[in-house]
Amino acid sequence: MTEEVWMGTWRPHRPRGPIMALYSSPGPKYLIPPTTGFMKHTPTKLRAPAYSFRGAPMLLAENCSPGPRYNVNPKILRTGKDLGPAYSILGRYQTKTMLTPGPGDYFPEKSIKYVFDSAPSHSISARTKAFRVDSTPGPAAYMLPMVMGPNTVGKASQPSFSIKGRSKLGGFSDDLHKTPGPAAYRQTDVRVTKFKAPQYTMAARVEPPGDKTLKPGPGAHSPEKVTLTKPCAPAVTFGIKHSDYMTPLLVDVE
Numbered sequence: 001m002t003e004e005v006w007m008g009t010w011r012p013h014r015p016r017g018p019i020m021a022l023y024s025s026p027g028p029k030y031l032i033p034p035t036t037g038f039m040k041h042t043p044t045k046l047r048a049p050a051y052s053f054r055g056a057p058m059l060l061a062e063n064c065s066p067g068p069r070y071n072v073n074p075k076i077l078r079t080g081k082d083l084g085p086a087y088s089i090l091g092r093y094q095t096k097t098m099l100t101p102g103p104g105d106y107f108p109e110k111s112i113k114y115v116f117d118s119a120p121s122h123s124i125s126a127r128t129k130a131f132r133v134d135s136t137p138g139p140a141a142y143m144l145p146m147v148m149g150p151n152t153v154g155k156a157s158q159p160s161f162s163i164k165g166r167s168k169l170g171g172f173s174d175d176l177h178k179t180p181g182p183a184a185y186r187q188t189d190v191r192v193t194k195f196k197a198p199q200y201t202m203a204a205r206v207e208p209p210g211d212k213t214l215k216p217g218p219g220a221h222s223p224e225k226v227t228l229t230k231p232c233a234p235a236v237t238f239g240i241k242h243s244d245y246m247t248p249l250l251v252d253v254e
Helices: 108-115
Strands: none
Touching: none
């Protein structure tokens, strides 16, 4: 029997806690809600009423009455003060005095023109500030009434007649029956009931369809400049006017 060789301090032993790989089911992963208590109660069961126990409330003070804290006046009853008439010494009230005119404020000598009849008197004074804004009409703003025609004022006027146009209502030409006359009917065209003659119209010239581009004419070509089928185009030069066999004139210059 051979001995097994182990490396390190590890040796086979029983697991100290549950290993999830050893279980085929989820195991304790899902927790069933409890059927007791108030928090997290199972929804499949009825929950009974729960009551809580609470301690006795703490007293703020042994005696909650105000006691002799308030000083109640013995002269004040439920119907008011139980006192006799009392007086106090106060300062003098300030009253407003009205200034009335005295005998020296009147001028009876200036009241003659107001009491007795007097002639009108006029005074020359300076122009007032409200002169420019005075909007009263002047003499030229009034017009005298007319003395001729039917619109005179305070005078009798003769009967006046006016020439007016002929009225269409109540005249000899007024159509009381409202019937149409001979001119109200339109003449019937003869061609409606009889044979119609041929008619001709003059229309514009009709152009046949085709190419409307501009084509070159005979003058647009230059055959003398063609060098595609010839070695070169014909060229003309100006030669000399004298003969090549004539002796030139030599003049000796000393």
